[in-house]
Amino acid sequence: MMALKTAELTEQLELLGCIQCGKCTGGCPVARKTTLNIRSLIYHMLVEPEMDVDAHPELWDCTCCFTCVERCLKDVKPAELIIALRSQLVESGRIPDTVGAALMAIFRQGNPTGIAREDRANWGADLGIKVAQGGADRAGRFETLYFVGCIPAYDQRVQPVARALAQTLAAAGVDFCTLGTEESCCGNEVRRMGELGLFEMLVEKNSELIRSVGASRVVTTSPHCFNTFKNEYGLDGIEVLHYTQFITELIEEGKLKLSEPPPSKRGGREGGLTVTYHDPCFLGKQNHVFDEPRAILQAIPGVKLVEMDRSRERSLCCEGGGGRMWNEGTNLEERLAFQRVQEAADTGAEILAVACPFCLLTLEDAVKVQGLEERLKVMDIMELVSLALHNG
Amino acid sequence: MNRGKPAALVIGGGIAGIQAALDIADAGYPVYLVEREPSIGGRMAQLDKTFPTLDCSSCILTPKMVDVGNHPNIKLMTYSDVVSIDGVSESANQRMFHVQVRKKPRYVDVDKCTGCGSCAEACRMKGRVTSHFNEGISKRSAVYVPFPQAVPLKYTVDPEACLLLTRGRCGKTLLCKDACPAGAIDFEQREELVDLEVGAVIVATGFDLLDPHLKPEFGYGVYPEVMTGLEFERLSSASGPTMGKITVDGKEPKDVVLIKCVGSREKDRRAFSLGRSSGAERQTSSRDPHTGVPYCSRICCMYTAKHAHLVRDQIPDARITVFYIDVRASGKGYEEFYDRVREEGVVYRRGEPAEVYRRGEKGDRNGRLVVAAEDTLLGKPVEVEADLVVLATAVVPRADAGQVAELVGIECSPDGFFQEAHVKMHPVETATDGIFLAGCCQGPKDIPDAVAQAKAAAASALVALRRLEG
Numbered sequence: 068m069m070a071l072k073t074a075e076l077t078e079q080l081e082l083l084g085c086i087q088c089g090k091c092t093g094g095c096p097v098a099r100k101t102t103l104n105i106r107s108l109i110y111h112m113l114v115e116p117e118m119d120v121d122a123h124p125e126l127w128d129c130t131c132c133f134t135c136v137e138r139c140l141k142d143v144k145p146a147e148l149i150i151a152l153r154s155q156l157v158e159s160g161r162i163p164d165t166v167g168a169a170l171m172a173i174f175r176q177g178n179p180t181g182i183a184r185e186d187r188a189n190w191g192a193d194l195g196i197k198v199a200q201g202g203a204d205r206a207g208r209f210e211t212l213y214f215v216g217c218i219p220a221y222d223q224r225v226q227p228v229a230r231a232l233a234q235t236l237a238a239a240g241v242d243f244c245t246l247g248t249e250e251s252c253c254g255n256e257v258r259r260m261g262e263l264g265l266f267e268m269l270v271e272k273n274s275e276l277i278r279s280v281g282a283s284r285v286v287t288t289s290p291h292c293f294n295t296f297k298n299e300y301g302l303d304g305i306e307v308l309h310y311t312q313f314i315t316e317l318i319e320e321g322k323l324k325l326s327e328p329p330p331s332k333r334g335g336r337e338g339g340l341t342v343t344y345h346d347p348c349f350l351g352k353q354n355h356v357f358d359e360p361r362a363i364l365q366a367i368p369g370v371k372l373v374e375m376d377r378s379r380e381r382s383l384c385c386e387g388g389g390g391r392m393w394n395e396g397t398n399l400e401e402r403l404a405f406q407r408v409q410e411a412a413d414t415g416a417e418i419l420a421v422a423c424p425f426c427l428l429t430l431e432d433a434v435k436v437q438g439l440e441e442r443l444k445v446m447d448i449m450e451l452v453s454l455a456l457h458n459g
Numbered sequence: 460m461n462r463g464k465p466a467a468l469v470i471g472g473g474i475a476g477i478q479a480a481l482d483i484a485d486a487g488y489p490v491y492l493v494e495r496e497p498s499i500g501g502r503m504a505q506l507d508k509t510f511p512t513l514d515c516s517s518c519i520l521t522p523k524m525v526d527v528g529n530h531p532n533i534k535l536m537t538y539s540d541v542v543s544i545d546g547v548s549e550s551a552n553q554r555m556f557h558v559q560v561r562k563k564p565r566y567v568d569v570d571k572c573t574g575c576g577s578c579a580e581a582c583r584m585k586g587r588v589t590s591h592f593n594e595g596i597s598k599r600s601a602v603y604v605p606f607p608q609a610v611p612l613k614y615t616v617d618p619e620a621c622l623l624l625t626r627g628r629c630g631k632t633l634l635c636k637d638a639c640p641a642g643a644i645d646f647e648q649r650e651e652l653v654d655l656e657v658g659a660v661i662v663a664t665g666f667d668l669l670d671p672h673l674k675p676e677f678g679y680g681v682y683p684e685v686m687t688g689l690e691f692e693r694l695s696s697a698s699g700p701t702m703g704k705i706t707v708d709g710k711e712p713k714d715v716v717l718i719k720c721v722g723s724r725e726k727d728r729r730a731f732s733l734g735r736s737s738g739a740e741r742q743t744s745s746r747d748p749h750t751g752v753p754y755c756s757r758i759c760c761m762y763t764a765k766h767a768h769l770v771r772d773q774i775p776d777a778r779i780t781v782f783y784i785d786v787r788a789s790g791k792g793y794e795e796f797y798d799r800v801r802e803e804g805v806v807y808r809r810g811e812p813a814e815v816y817r818r819g820e821k822g823d824r825n826g827r828l829v830v831a832a833e834d835t836l837l838g839k840p841v842e843v844e845a846d847l848v849v850l851a852t853a854v855v856p857r858a859d860a861g862q863v864a865e866l867v868g869i870e871c872s873p874d875g876f877f878q879e880a881h882v883k884m885h886p887v888e889t890a891t892d893g894i895f896l897a898g899c900c901q902g903p904k905d906i907p908d909a910v911a912q913a914k915a916a917a918a919s920a921l922v923a924l925r926r927l928e929g
Contacts, residue, residue, distance in 0.1 A: 089833035094813025
């Protein structure tokens with residue numbers, strides 16, 4: 068039993084503005100499958116002096132898609148209550164083992180997988196990527212810093228996305244660097260898992276490192292890194308871009324020449340390529356980047372973009388955010404990703420394009436579990452761009 | 460008109476402007492009523508029935524419109540707008556205004572036009588021009604009257620749709636001109652500027668409704684089954700495009716969901732220009748899903764109850780669900796009407812819906828719409844299927860309220876509506892002597908309140924006019 072006094076947190080999170088309309092829970096993708104009810108949790112905070120946080124294991128179900136925050140009529144930030152309650156549990160060490168392991172790995176190795184820091188740059192070791200080690204002597208040499216992110220750096224399925232991005236930037240003549248093995252987890256999921264102390268540490272360390280490079284822009288693979296850099300780091304004066312934004316710019320400037328990806332390379336059918344696009348929550352709903360990913364897909368010759376019914380602001384969360392990559396939640400039978408890949412397959416598309424490492428992994432797993440491998444292939448937009456790349 | 464007496468100017472010919480003009484005219488003072496549309500009538504002319512009595516809106520409005528058209532003391536200037544107003548103080552309590560009004564060319568000689576409609580029948584664009592009066596549900600010709608009870612019942616050529624006016628030619632001969640038995644079509648018409656001298660101004664320019672595209676979660680513009688309350692009014696109106704038949708894609712809806720508070724009651728949101736912001740700000744806000752207005756729009760609870768009743772009346776076996784956050788039924792006979800509607804079998808569920816989407820079976824793109832919400836009294840998420848979803852979109856200031864305020868010389872309050880001199884003690888006066896407010900341009904209100912305020916504004920204007928007589 069962990070009795071949390073509600074008054075202080077209620078004031079701190081400005082929960083008193085809540086009119087209990089239920090728009091948060093009504094649109095919560097996990098409320099449909101677990102007992103998580105954020106509206107009810109807020110009500111409890113408003114009317115009860117104490118809350119037994121241990122009695123709510125469903126707090127770990129939240130994916131931090133922030134649909135509730137985006138739609139709240141009264142500008143209350145419901146998901147922030149979940150993060151705050153998780154942080155109470157983190158402080159007292161009452162967290163799922165897998166969450167604890169991921170946080171510990173981030174603390175020790177700078178990434179949630181637990182693989183050694185020294186291996187962080189292996190994904191592109193053969194690509195001749197320039198590395199800014201920070202330090203005064205390197206400052207100002209590069210205009211663009213590519214922040215790779217943990218999953219693209221370490222996960223074998225996602226490494227090709229980072230490689231495709233690095234190769235594409237090079238082909239476009241962009242003078243860029245990475246932080247090499249000095250790069251650490253951005254902390255986006257760390258904060259959302261409630262480990263606020265570790266998050267602050269990462270912000271401090273990464274900010275210093277990023278600033279020391281002196282680049283005018285940071286480009287990320289992941290919408291999650293993009294989100295926290297853009298909204299939570301305070302990197303004033305440094306433009307933070309998700310790669311879909313940067314690639315769109317490069318295409319518009321004529322720096323990338325794209326041609327129809329040959330069917331042999333993409334393992335697909337002859338003729339046009341039908342693609343549907345899944346909006347990642349941290350890119351779409353939370354940061355309103357809806358058009359650029361679509362613009363890239365439409366710039367690839369031969370691609371026919373078809374939309375799922377639930378797209379853009381109504382996109383369905385894949386359930387990979389907010390620490391859910393390391394924590395199954397209280398109902399793993401009905402994964403939202405299962406539903407999502409079915410929706411994608413129903414469009415008739417042969418490719419389900421994503422722009423997020425977590426979405427790539429969750430949706431690809433779901434395609435396998437749902438037996439849709441013959442019909443649907445999950446690819447990151449960057450992989451498609453790479454196939455279409457025509458630059459010398 | 461009674462030329463011996465100082466005149467009033469009323470800007471806007473909706474129910475508030477109509478009532479104010481009639482009262483001043485009945486008191487013996489001349490009134491110029493300026494309306495930018497081809498007909499007076501305003502929003503009320505678009506409505507089907509009115510809550511809570513279910514009077515037919517046009518049946519109670521039309522006689523007043525006709526009175527305006529016939530009144531010896533009212534000079535009606537439709538299809539016109541005010542270009543400038545300059546106040547000239549004669550003495551402390553005496554203020555006159557020089558007003559310039561622009562009469563847009565109708566390309567129809569109103570003295571000759573009999574309103575027979577032969578021109579519209581003949582028009583090459585017949586059935587191809589969106590009817591704004593019908594909220595886009597029907598098509599009309601490029602020469603038109605907005606609705607059959609229009610005052611004046613004179614045709615107008617739509618300069619944005621007419622082939623001759625947009626492209627410079629329209630076939631070998633002008634079909635409208637050939638068809639007109641009165642020889643009223645006149646493409647030589649040019650706009651005219653008219654100078655007026657008035658002693659009081661009543662601003663009654665009305666309201667807009669929040670663009671439902673700003674609430675993308677509800678799928679407006681994506682699904683034909685999702686419409687606004689005003690579109691529903693046109694659909695259920697006996698004089699509307701379906702002759703009052705409530706249909707969606709030609710089918711009678713059996714499951715109807717009405718959603719209240721769409722864009723209303725939202726804290727710290729910047730849905731629209733609030734009349735004053737720059738184009739750049741507007742562009743930013745159009746990308747920002749945080750879109751809504753902070754106030755309660757006041758009319759939605761009751762018109763939603765009315766819509767529920769109208770569906771029940773026409774489709775006895777319909778399953779009707781109203782999603783609400785609060786039910787605000789404060790007005791004469793309003794709570795009683797809410798009681799009646801519930802007792803007619805309309806289900807009120809507490810919760811603001813989060814999303815509308817289409818439930819497709821595998822590969823079925825034609826599945827039914829689902830309204831997703833939390834029923835907060837059950838404490839669990841629910842999905843309600845719907846053939847028709849009606850959005851009660853927020854009442855917002857006119858898009859050009861800021862420009863109008865500047866032109867007239869009054870202020871906007873923070874919500875973007877026109878600012879009264881004192882919210883309690885001077886509710887119809889403005890900070891500028893001689894200028895008064897009536898109707899929804901000052902804030903959302905229902906018809907009884909708009910009429911009452913119009914009468915108050917007329918009384919205040921009459922005081923100003925009487926003073927000018929020394």
